[in-house]
Amino acid sequence: MRVTADRNCCIGAGQCVLTDPVVFDQDADGVVLVRVERPTGEAADRVGEAVGLCPSGALRIEHD
Numbered sequence: 001m002r003v004t005a006d007r008n009c010c011i012g013a014g015q016c017v018l019t020d021p022v023v024f025d026q027d028a029d030g031v032v033l034v035r036v037e038r039p040t041g042e043a044a045d046r047v048g049e050a051v052g053l054c055p056s057g058a059l060r061i062e063h064d
């Protein structure tokens with residue numbers, strides 16, 4: 001699986017970073033950065049959770 005973020009859509013709420021601070025980060029303006037595009041194992045589970053929690057719908061999961 002691969003996670004992508006639409007940085008134009010992100011409102012900087014930070015839910016993704018709280019859910020997995022390794023996979024997700026925020027830049028100086030609070031806009032999401034994806035640090036690990038292809039998480040595995042428990043990190044992949046947390047990414048699925050983060051996609052559901054993101055209030056702006058900025059996060060997407062693509063399955064290979």
Ligand code: SF4
Binds near residue numbers: 011017030057058059
């Ligand atoms: S949870 Fe969504 S809106 Fe909030 S920082 Fe992450 S991608 Fe942006």
